[in-house]
Amino acid sequence: MTVAIALFTADLRTHDNPVLRGALDAADQIVPLFVLDEGIRAAGFRTPNRATFLAGCLADLDAALRERGGRLVIRSGDVVREVRRVAEETGAGQVHVAGDVSAFAQRREERLRAALAEMRRELCVHEDAAVVIPPGTITPAGKDHSVVFTPFFRRWSATGTRRPLGTPRRISVPDIDSEPLPEAAGIAGGRPSPDLPRGGETEARRRLKTWLAGPIDRYEDLHDDLAGDATSRLSPYLHFGCLSPAELVHRARQRGGAGAEAFVRQVAWRDFNRQMLAGRPDAAWDDYRHRKDRWRPDGDDAEAWRAARTGYPVVDAAMRQLVTEGWMHNRGRLIVGSFLTKTLYVDWRVGARYFLDLLVDGDVANNQLNWQWVAGTGAATRPNVVLNPLLQAKRFDPKGDYVRRWVPELGEVEGAAVHRPWLLPEDRRRRLDYPDPIVDLDEGLARFRRGRAA
Template identity: 50%
Template sequence: MSTAVVLLTRDLRLHDNPALAAACAADRVVPLYVLDPSLADLSPNRTRFLHQCLADLRENLRGLGGDLIVRTGDPVAETIKVAREAEATTITMAKDVSRYAVRRERRLKEEGERHRIGVELHPGLTVVEPGDLRPGGGGDCYKVFTPYYRAWSARQWRSEAATPKRITLPDGLTAGRLPAPGDGPGEGGESAARRRLTSWLRHGIGEYGDTHDDMPGDATSRLSPYLRFGCLSPLTLAEASRKHDADPFVRQLCWRDFYYQVARVNPKLSTEALRPAADNQWRTDDDGLKHWQDGLTGVPIVDAGMRQLREEGWMHNRARLITAAFLTKHLGIDWRPGAAWFFKWLLDGDVPNNSGNWQWTAGTGNDTRPYRRFNPIRQALRFDPDGVYVRRYVPELKAIEGPAVHQPWRLTGLDYPKPLESHRDEAVWLRD
């Protein structure tokens, strides 16, 4: 009887999981997840969310007659060990783009060859594979989004992989203990992802183009953490969105793919600017950085976004632009500590999108207008005109009614800080 191990990484689902479907061609299948201690402390929020995802996946696999085998240690060593124990001849896994993932894939192939175990890489983390689209004039990736979007939209997408009907484990394998899921923002797992998807398709996606920038309305899908951990297939979401004629939302999924193809050829995206010439204007301001991190800048819309990040492990996309631009374009602080702070707290934090978007906002990345500035006051008056979003996250300002909450030069006599920078009068703010 043939046996295959599927090493699950960021594809923690049964539906449209090409690596799992390929493993199911064997008579016996070992679904495996290896907890790498070197990643455990990167983000308490994501670690807790991951543990919830694994608990849900184990329950779903058991419903098919299988189980989730869990090990702790070096992913390559543990995978080879399980494969040899199960007498597997094949290991399947989803292909990824980060430096960590590429190094893991290379090492796994080397060890697999040494032990005469085949290693197969499959799609599944994006709608279109990161290396499949190349610009016509040459180059390894698209540097501008719009031509990539045209090529991406014209591309014929792969068919969704079949969901397994039954999984048979080899005898004698110990399942391994899962970490306790713990409490915190969000609910991890494929089951929660599919419930949220159903609700989004019924009640939210049709209005997305008109309401996605409505900060107090929070009219976004909040599916990004489930995409980050692969609890939801990006292809499934894209196909469903197309059926609803939701082009603005499909475009956002394309942005996600765009940064994956950028990260594929720029493995140091988190630390090295894509436009080095724009990466030398930063100043050191430890106090400014700390006030920004704590949501105490004295600019209400910025502080509201930063406090939402800490409370929910998530931030409205418009707030992400405003807060990132405030740190880099207004305070003049390097984008790297900002990206690292987001990465620490965000449930959906991943290397391609977090770093790519930070570089876009800072003017060091893939942006045709690198010198744009997001004026936080103008942004607040446009996207939170009555101050509902600010008062939701900055309780010190709950007594301030209407748009006046966005005017930091008037917020005197309150237990709330003055703005960090010199923009403390109305004329300067509205001129900027």
């Protein structure tokens, strides 16, 4: 009886999973394996939010496999060592794993390939589970990746995508020992955000069904509405591989309409960032385009930004949403990113690190490349644009409902004053327990322009 190993990484699902399907097609029995190694902890999961979400994903994956007669095998330690052990214990001849563009994943793949070759086993690398179209498929003439989104998106839209794979009905697993499913505290210490979403494929598919049943139709008109909260909130499930992006795009296109097309465009941004990181792995922490910025230090202003006490209500509201939910509205991410990097003129890496500490959906490609886009060191075609938080608030939170939801100190402030509380009478301002602005917007803009010009 032949055995293959399906090594789960960022593809914690049973629906449309090329790794799982490849292993099942190759052998009579499979070992669905997840290795909790130090590399995973170091790669962004040593934070309570993502550790909590990951623990939920693994428990849900195990339950789904058991419904099909299988189970998830958990091992801890070095991933190459544990894969070798499982291969020896079961006689597995193949190991199936998803491709990945991160430097960590590339090193893992190289080490696995070399170790398995020594054992005369085969490593089968399937397409990147985190994208619709793999990096390297769409490239401009003479280059290995695109740097302008619009032409990339045109070609991305015209490129054929695979149809989603079926879900296995039965899975047979050989007799092999497994560690218990990990708990969040065993992955990372600390207290998670109080309102984290529930991890796992079951919750992902419930949300997907709800999203496609109607809300997606309003996405084009409402996706920037801060108070309306009319986005899909599927990004954590895409990040952990609880949902297949290929299936998501396929089903959105089946739904059709302007809302679905606008949503698919946002999914394409994930592929765009991933192919940029594949072409420039150093962009994870180095400027993609050096502007010779002389960033201000990570000091009191940056700490006020992290503490959501900048004195600009829409900025503080978004930062408080992040702390509470481990997630932030995309328009909020743009506002707080521009405020840190351009109004305060603080290095984008300070913001990127803080986001990775808290965001459940914070992967290296999308987090870092989006921060660089906002800071003007990335792929932005207008790198010096500064988002004025007052104008952003007026446009995307005109009634102040988003601010009042997240900044309760201003809950009783009526009308447009909620975005400019410093204009209230002094006696009322004292009662609000809300700080004055830490920076004058005009002064911040002038400082940024001087620094960027120099």
